[in-house]
Every structure is written in C-alpha cells, then in structure tokens.
Amino acid sequence: MRLAAVLVLSLSTAGPALAASADWRADARRADVRRLERLDEAWTTALAEARAQGQGRALTRLGVLADPRVSLPRPQPTPGAYRCRTVKIGSPNGGPGLVTYGWFRCRVALSPGGDLTLEKVTGSQRQAGNLYPEAPRRLVFLGAVAWGSGEGRAQYGRDAERDQIGVFERIGADRYRLTLPWPHQESTLDLLELRR
Structure with a gap:
C-alpha cells in the first residue's frame, strides 16, 4: 500500500517530460553519444586535473562518490x-579543480508514460531528464539543465548547450551518483550525488 501511494504521488508531481523510447x-x-563513449x-582527465591542483585529499574524502x-x-x-549535491571535478580552463556544493532537493518520479525521471528541483543549476535502462549496474540519463531561478524546467533536445548525458549508478544504500562527462560549462566532469 505504501509503495502504491508513493507511485501515485510521483505520478501526480512529475513535470512534463519528453517521452523516452526503448533505447536511449x-x-x-x-x-552526446560521443561524450558518453568518452x-x-x-x-581520468578530471581526477588528474584536480590532483594537479592539490585536491588529492579532498577527492579521498569524497570516498565512493569520486x-x-x-x-x-x-x-x-x-x-x-x-537530497542532492553537485561536485565538479577538473577544469579545462584553469578554474578550480574541485568544487563541492551544498545540499539541494531532487526528485525521482514516474512520468504519465511510465518513464523514470530525475529532476533537481532547487539550486541555480537544475537538471531534469529521463533515466533509461542500459546495463545491470547503470542507467543512462538524457536531460538538460536550467539556469537561474526564473527558468522553468529544461528539456533535452531544445538547446545543445544545455543538453546533458550521463550515467546513473547506485553507490551505496539509498545513495546514487549521476556522472556527467564533458559538461558544456565549468568542469571536466560533474557528479550529482543523491541520498535519501
């Protein structure tokens, strides 16, 4: 009964999303496919850039997340x-090699079409998109990022500069990681950590 209530609630709160096909x-x-292939x-590049800036101990403190x-x-x-937070690792433009943000709110939901969706609902950079089955230990995320508080939910495919692709994995009990390689802004690798 409790699971049914969660599913009903998630369906009623899910925002509009691009319907996903069976294959991401x-x-x-x-x-974006090429980005994920790399x-x-x-x-490797992001961790090396962070360590070159003296961030080795900080990476170690992140544990399984990094x-x-x-x-x-x-x-x-x-x-x-x-609860979710963003960690930016590496910098192709000489910026900070490691930036860890505070905790915000994220939501996982089922869309009316049955797609599993992920949305970061607070903060200045808010990802939203679909999670596709891909392998026994990972899902693929296709989404987009909205910037600033005045923008509505971003949608994949509308603006290549906002589009994001990544891998979603479980890294602990009720703990997950979305890894976004080669984002268009600020870093070499973005991690979005989710915890219950």
Whole structure:
C-alpha cells in the first residue's frame, strides 16, 4: 500500500517530460553519444586535473562518490524525494579543480508514460531528464539543465548547450551518483550525488 501511494504521488508531481523510447541512443544527439563513449577519459582527465591542483585529499574524502570503479547492482532509484549535491571535478580552463556544493532537493518520479525521471528541483543549476535502462549496474540519463531561478524546467533536445548525458549508478544504500562527462560549462566532469 505504501509503495502504491508513493507511485501515485510521483505520478501526480512529475513535470512534463519528453517521452523516452526503448533505447536511449534513439533519443540522443550524436555529439552526446560521443561524450558518453568518452566517459572513462573524462574520469581520468578530471581526477588528474584536480590532483594537479592539490585536491588529492579532498577527492579521498569524497570516498565512493569520486571512485569511478564503484557501481552496484540495482541502479533504479525508488521514486520520491532525495537530497542532492553537485561536485565538479577538473577544469579545462584553469578554474578550480574541485568544487563541492551544498545540499539541494531532487526528485525521482514516474512520468504519465511510465518513464523514470530525475529532476533537481532547487539550486541555480537544475537538471531534469529521463533515466533509461542500459546495463545491470547503470542507467543512462538524457536531460538538460536550467539556469537561474526564473527558468522553468529544461528539456533535452531544445538547446545543445544545455543538453546533458550521463550515467546513473547506485553507490551505496539509498545513495546514487549521476556522472556527467564533458559538461558544456565549468568542469571536466560533474557528479550529482543523491541520498535519501
């Protein structure tokens, strides 16, 4: 009964979303597919850039969040409210090698069409998009980012500069990580950590 109530609540609070096809590659732009194909390179480059700026200890304190090898079974999050924070690693333009933001609010929901969606609902950079099944230990995220408090929810495919692609994984009990390689702004790799 409790799960049914959560599902009904998530359906009623889900915002409009682009309906997902069965395969994320069918919905993704070619440039975004290439970005995701270079995920391992983004991790290696970002961690090296952060360490070159003396951020090795700070990376160690992040634990499994900053460890690309951690990916647990059952990556599908339960719909509902989550605390979330963004960690930006590496800087292609000589900026800070590591930036960790405070906690905001995120939401996982089922769209009316049955798609699993993720949305960061507070903060100045707010991602929103679909989570696609891809492998036993990961989902693929296709979404977009809204900037500033006055903008509504962003949608994938409307503006290539706002489009995001990434991998969603479970990294602990009720703890998840969205990894966004080669974002268009500020960093080499963005992590969005979600916790219950």
